[in-house]
Amino acid sequence: MSAAAARKLRPRNATEDAILAAARESLVEDGYEKLTIDGIARRAFTSRTNVYFYFKNKRGVVDRLVQQTFAEMLVAGAPYLDGTGDPRRELRKALGRVVLVVNRNADILLLVARLSGAEQALPPEWEPYIRRFVRAAAGRIRRDQERGVAPSDIPPGIAAQALCSMVERHVILEVLREGHSVTESVRVLSELWYRAVYLAPPTASPPASPSR
Secondary structure, eight states: OOHHHHHTTSOSSHHHHHHHHHHHHHHHHHOSTTOOHHHHHHHHTSOHHHHHHHOSSHHHHHHHHHHHHHHHHHHHTHHHHTOOSOHHHHHHHHHHHHHHHHHHTHHHHHHHHHHTTOTTSOOGGGHHHHHHHHHHHHHHHHHHHHTTSSOSSSOHHHHHHHHHHHHHHHHIIIIIITOOOOTTHHHHHHHHHHHHHHSOOOOOOOOOOOOO
16 A cells, blocks of 8 residues: 555545544543534534534544544555565564554544444454555565565465454554553564564475484
8 A cells, every 4th residue: 555545545625634633632632422513613613514514423523533543554654565675674664653653543543442342353444444454565575575585485465464463463452452552562573574474484404314
């Protein structure tokens, strides 16, 4: 997923951006139960009609905030997903940036997980965004296999699915459920990804000759 494609998920104009910013502030200060279309309109210095032009209801505003967060995460992952250089360095840089986005938006993500009744797993409505990550990661792995940087004995799609699931699970446990920063985990996660994709399996040593 390129940065240009991810930009399509961002706010369409200044009015929508102001509405989303107002909703974010209200959610942080007052919570979802007190969030209202009237309150969003007042904070955004716009009319209720304008808010309803962009969003059907307050849940639609929150869902758009999640969409915006995933757009930021896709752009943050670009050093690896769109990269062509040293995969180990680009992995750590990209994963570190993605984690920063998750930490910055943890309140919104956790709120949506609660609303979806999916605190122990990713909400099902996030699946389209996760698939974008998997496709982008599979594309990078495939390109690296083709240029001889990574062994080609593991299908890129399966590798990407498994490794993205590893990162997702860690984010759920450490950020969304426990509220921990996973900055220290970036090195471990990126190193596990690198070793799984880029290190060739050891070759078996020939059997030792029987002693006489």
